[in-house]
Amino acid sequence: MEKFEKITGIAAPMPLVNIDTDMIIPKNFLKTIKRSGLGVNLFDEMRYDDDRNEIPDFVLNKPQYREAQVIVAGDNFGCGSSREHAPWALADFGIKCIISTSFADIFYNNSFKNGILPIVMPQEVVDVLMSDAEKGANARMTVDLEAQTVTTSDGQEFPFEVDAFKKHCLLEGLDDIGLTMANVKDIDAYEVKMAQERPWV
Amino acid sequence: MTAPKTLYDKIWDAHVTHEDADGTCLLYIDRHLVHEVTSPQAFEGLRMTGRKVRAPEKTIAVPDHNVPTTLDRVSGIIANEESRIQLEALDTNAKEFGVHYYPVSDIRQGIVHIVGPEQGWTLPGMTVVCGDSHTATHGAFGALAHGIGTSEVEHVLATQTLIQRKGKNMKVEITGKLKPGVTAKDITLAVIGETGTGGGTGYVIEYCGEAIRDLSMEGRMTVCNMAIEGGARAGLIAPDETTFDYVKGRPHAPKGAQWEAALNWWKTLYTDEGAHFDKVVTLKGEDIQPVVTWGTSPEDVLPISAVVPSPDDFTGGKVDAVKRALDYMGIEPGQKLTDIKIDTVFIGSCTNGRIEDLRAAAAILKGKKIKDGMRAMIVPGSGLVRAQAEEEGLADIFIEAGFEWRLAGCSMCLAMNPDQLAPGERCAATSNRNFEGRQGRGGRTHLMSPAMAAAAALTGHLTDVREML
Numbered sequence: 001m002e003k004f005e006k007i008t009g010i011a012a013p014m015p016l017v018n019i020d021t022d023m024i025i026p027k028n029f030l031k032t033i034k035r036s037g038l039g040v041n042l043f044d045e046m047r048y049d050d051d052r053n054e055i056p057d058f059v060l061n062k063p064q065y066r067e068a069q070v071i072v073a074g075d076n077f078g079c080g081s082s083r084e085h086a087p088w089a090l091a092d093f094g095i096k097c098i099i100s101t102s103f104a105d106i107f108y109n110n111s112f113k114n115g116i117l118p119i120v121m122p123q124e125v126v127d128v129l130m131s132d133a134e135k136g137a138n139a140r141m142t143v144d145l146e147a148q149t150v151t152t153s154d155g156q157e158f159p160f161e162v163d164a165f166k167k168h169c170l171l172e173g174l175d176d177i178g179l180t181m182a183n184v185k186d187i188d189a190y191e192v193k194m195a196q197e198r199p200w201v
Numbered sequence: 202m203t204a205p206k207t208l209y210d211k212i213w214d215a216h217v218t219h220e221d222a223d224g225t226c227l228l229y230i231d232r233h234l235v236h237e238v239t240s241p242q243a244f245e246g247l248r249m250t251g252r253k254v255r256a257p258e259k260t261i262a263v264p265d266h267n268v269p270t271t272l273d274r275v276s277g278i279i280a281n282e283e284s285r286i287q288l289e290a291l292d293t294n295a296k297e298f299g300v301h302y303y304p305v306s307d308i309r310q311g312i313v314h315i316v317g318p319e320q321g322w323t324l325p326g327m328t329v330v331c332g333d334s335h336t337a338t339h340g341a342f343g344a345l346a347h348g349i350g351t352s353e354v355e356h357v358l359a360t361q362t363l364i365q366r367k368g369k370n371m372k373v374e375i376t377g378k379l380k381p382g383v384t385a386k387d388i389t390l391a392v393i394g395e396t397g398t399g400g401g402t403g404y405v406i407e408y409c410g411e412a413i414r415d416l417s418m419e420g421r422m423t424v425c426n427m428a429i430e431g432g433a434r435a436g437l438i439a440p441d442e443t444t445f446d447y448v449k450g451r452p453h454a455p456k457g458a459q460w461e462a463a464l465n466w467w468k469t470l471y472t473d474e475g476a477h478f479d480k481v482v483t484l485k486g487e488d489i490q491p492v493v494t495w496g497t498s499p500e501d502v503l504p505i506s507a508v509v510p511s512p513d514d515f516t517g518g519k520v521d522a523v524k525r526a527l528d529y530m531g532i533e534p535g536q537k538l539t540d541i542k543i544d545t546v547f548i549g550s551c552t553n554g555r556i557e558d559l560r561a562a563a564a565i566l567k568g569k570k571i572k573d574g575m576r577a578m579i580v581p582g583s584g585l586v587r588a589q590a591e592e593e594g595l596a597d598i599f600i601e602a603g604f605e606w607r608l609a610g611c612s613m614c615l616a617m618n619p620d621q622l623a624p625g626e627r628c629a630a631t632s633n634r635n636f637e638g639r640q641g642r643g644g645r646t647h648l649m650s651p652a653m654a655a656a657a658a659l660t661g662h663l664t665d666v667r668e669m670l
Contacts, residue, residue: 016518020498026638027617031281031286076432084239084332102402104399105432106348163225176352177250177360180362186218187255191229200463201259
């Protein structure tokens with residue numbers, strides 16, 4: 001996995017609450033057997049009309065947000081389906097960080113595994129960041145994972161919390177399976193014990 | 202003396218294989234269910250790294266999301282090339298890695314969350330995962346079951362564990378008795394209406410109370426299935442005699458002395474007196490009415506007797522979301538829900554595609570005809586559910602009423618196969634999500650119970666099923 005570096009980039013405002021993973025990547029794009037190439041279909045039904053023309057009002061179609069690396073979103077972002085195609089599509093588009101008051105659990109976990117940092121902030125901070133994002137391309141937000149801070153274009157700095165293990169994996173770009181294999185003796189021992197205690201499993 | 206534990210605490214503790222100082226755990230996974238949409242990249246990852254499936258005997262694969270449900274699939278016709286490739290990939294992967302597999306041609310094929318319990322793969326006290334958010338269904342057995350992403354699918358295939366931190370405990374109690382016409386679907390929708398779609402985020406829900414105890418296993422699966430729609434990764438119901446009766450004799454359930462040993466352990470799987478819950482929600486069973494969704498989030502729930510709400514009834518970010526939902530759904534504030542006309546009925550899905558659901562629909566449809574011009578389909582949750590419905594004479598009732606009688610699959614719940622809504626079409630659906638575009642771009646979905654969907658098929662509009670009892 002790619003390491004998460006400190007980023008300074010454009011933030012796109014998406015204040016809608018309950019943005020679900022069906023919105024992020026509709027089901028017709030789940031038929032792929034690859035992880036790549038989904039960025040063009042990110043938010044497909046909101047982004048294109050029936051004739052596949054871009055809908056100019058949609059935030060990521062606006063000239064100032066086409067290169068966005070951050071999304072500031074309404075509450076409960078990523079709810080619904082467990083499809084990891086959602087973070088794949090976001091990452092492929094170039095999104096590296098999403099900031100909201102809350103995230104759905106499965107989406108939250110899936111993001112870390114694809115080099116995307118989801119940040120939970122209180123409502124009043126999200127309101128400030130949303131206003132900053134609405135300024136457009138000249139307002140560049142800085143996200144520093146090492147320092148655990150988000151800094152607005154006018155220099156307001158806000159700290160955030162993140163699980164230490166997840167932070168470490170994201171900063172180093174670590175592969176979870178490799179980490180788990182370091183504890184394979186514990187898994188072996190558990191299986192031996194369970195063959196005695198719960199042989200029906 | 203140890204501190205009192207919740208059911209979730211007990212199952213969690215029984216599966217921790219390794220714990221780091223910061224509380225990050227490796228949780229052992231007893232059953233891994235796999236379908237064609239979220240697994241190809243995971244199997245490919247194993248190939249690229251030269252890894253094997255650690256426990257193929259605990260891994261069960263079945264195609265469900267993409268499969269056509271029309272009868273011509275029996276002859277192997279899958280017109281959509283991408284779907285065909287994905288189904289072929291599952292076939293190849295299942296055989297190459299040696300996992301249990303129910304192909305499309307097998308009568309036991311069906312929706313993964315219906316097949317698992319039906320075949321006795323899902324047992325009390327287990328950990329069950331699948332690359333599908335409705336894995337919560339299996340919590341009905343007192344199993345800790347939740348959806349995972351594809352990276353985690355690969356992790357479980359390779360290590361039979363998941364890296365996890367423990368969630369919080371939430372109790373949802375439904376007291377008393379349900380009134381006639383009120384079902385498990387109404388319970389689970391009413392709970393989401395109460396908590397909101399984010400209310401369960403970070404929690405594992407234990408459903409309890411007399412109304413839950415009184416439910417069959419089918420009903421309990423319906424309740425737990427939609428825990429995820431309330432934001433909770435998992436929903437649980439403590440196993441009891443209803444559970445044990447359902448499990449006994451299933452193909453992969455323990456037998457003989459092992460059954461007795463299993464039963465002894467299963468009987469310890471309940472929340473201890475005095476155990477701590479971080480959050481408690483209580484509803485009175487007798488207050489729950491037949492409900493429908495009116496908007497584009499499962500939390501947009503109202504009793505069928507209500508009217509469409511106004512954005513003014515809400516606060517914060519929900520105001521704009523409601524404006525958008527009313528526009529998308531093509532309905533007006535103040536409109537009676539029973540005045541909303543529908544043109545499509547879909548009965549099926551992992552929420553309501555089991556035999557009891559089909560019986561409930563048949564009871565309403567018996568000897569009647571659906572409204573002229575209505576497109577109505579019943580998609581059983583598995584080949585075995587379909588066979589049983591035919592044996593019980595339910596299929597004849599559906600066909601005579603004017604329903605299409607389909608083969609098993611996820612079908613119009615997420616419309617990855619050809620079963621889709623056209624823009625502007627409006628569907629009474631027994632599935633689990635009413636998101637924008639869920640059943641087809643521009644399609645409009647109202648969620649409800651099988652009996653309510655059957656009633657709407659007869660009248661052509663959202664209908665209070667209690668008037669037909």
